[in-house]
Amino acid sequence: MSERLFETFTRLCEIPSETGDEREVADWIAARLRDLGLEIEEDDSADRADAGSGNLICRIPGRSDAWVSFFAHMDTVPHSEPIEVVLSDGVFRSAGETILGADNKAAVAVLMELAARGASQSPAAGLELVFTVAEEEGLRGAREIDVSQLRAPFGYVFDHATPIGEIITAAPTYNRVIADFEGMEAHSGIRPEDGRSAIEAAAAAVGRMDLGRLDQETTSNVGVIQGGTASNVVAGHCRLVCEARSLDEDKVARTTSAIVDACTWAATEGECDVDIDIVELFRRYRIEPAAQSLKIAREALEACGHEPRELATGGGSDANALLLQGYEALLLANGTEANHTHSESVAAARLVENVALCDALAAGVAKAATG
Secondary structure: OHHHHHHHHHHHHHOOOEOOOOHHHHHHHHHHHHHOOOOEEEOOOOOOOOOOOOOEEEEEOOOOOOEEEEEEEOOEOOOOOOOOEEEEOOEEEEOOOOOOOHHHHHHHHHHHHHHHHHHHOOOOOEEEEEEEOOOOOOOHHHHOOOHHHOOOOEEEEEEEOOOOOEEEEEEOEEEEEEEEEEOEOOEOOOOHHHOEOHHHHHHHHHHHOOOEEEEOOEEEEEEEEEEOOOOOEOOOEEEEEEEEEEOOHHHHHHHHHHHHHHHHHHHHHOOOEEEEEEEEEEOOEEOOOOOHHHHHHHHHHHHOOOOOEEEEOOOOOHHHHHHHOOOEEEEEEOOEEOOOOOOOEEEHHHHHHHHHHHHHHHHHHHHHHHO
């Protein structure tokens, strides 16, 4: 199993699949699954999700009538050069100055291994393997899944870069705030008084914001500042891309409003106009302590020798989008590290352990259905 799993993971990472460019990796996954004699379907979400392909779903009947779904996303964040995977001292890393792509191809490889094994020996419960698109930019693929067509009553998302054993029981609402400041261009050396600097107004807005960790549930950030044309021109335009996140709806609303108020005030003071766009990229959730998915996950982790640890996260995943549609989905850690950075890595042993965990989850689902 290990050699096949590792080869699959390496090949997946080396296929480029930045968000919106998933076609090649989707075709590769589909071809491999069909070679195993499995049926795979692609939904019609590509255009709506602004993705290179639709979501893929592969179903493998089990030894019982019960079903469980597993989710992994095919897209990655951007990278500047091709990815070359190296395995050293039992750890997969990128050979160059790029991401590895373990987010989320470590999980994709695990699902592919489950498929390969399920093609020759029926799993304890039916497996619904879902490969999503456009997760890295607003969970767009998962938002478009028709959850009414899923056979499994609940599922697991393997997309959290922390040690195996962590169970994410709460995640925040994430509002993106884009503020476009419009001033007046002028020659900065001859008639600067005729200009109105959009950059100066945007800078004043940032200076008025409370940023960073505001409390244990809430964060705020300015991630992008873009503006100006040349050093000798008073900037006529500047864009701020900001965000507010919180596990509490009132707090995220207040934090978002504070960003908007700072931008509005700064534009007025700087005699500029400002156009503000607010987009909710995903919504908060809390998993009920009595949820069946959570109970089975605890037992499966313990059976595999991991200590279950329940916690909240400041990030989002496909679980946010699925839960928003009323589908019970539980986010689990997959043992990857330093995602979205050049230091990204995953130990080979973690891939093997995740396969074993999926087996235990399927066994738990089958047991619960008959018990």
